[in-house]
Amino acid sequence: MTTHFITAEIDLQETPAELLEVIETELKKQGEPLRWAVTSVDADEQKATVEAVVTKSAVSDSGALSQC
Numbered sequence: 244m245t246t247h248f249i250t251a252e253i254d255l256q257e258t259p260a261e262l263l264e265v266i267e268t269e270l271k272k273q274g275e276p277l278r279w280a281v282t283s284v285d286a287d288e289q290k291a292t293v294e295a296v297v298t299k300s301a302v303s304d305s306g307a308l309s310q311c
Contacts, residue, residue, distance in 0.1 A: 253293055
């Protein structure tokens with residue numbers, strides 16, 4: 244298992260609940276989120292920048308999980 248620092252740009256949503264769902268969905272595309280934070284908001288562009296730490300399983304070429 245490896246950890247990665249990622250940055251994602253998210254479109255602002257109508258409600259905080261919708262924004263939370265969009266952020267979690269986007270981060271899960273990159274791995275399993277350990278922690279994340281909205282680090283900036285561009286009101287003119289209607290975008291939020293999210294920084295996160297995610298974990299990913301290490302997979303070998305044969306498709307089996309490798310031992311770390």
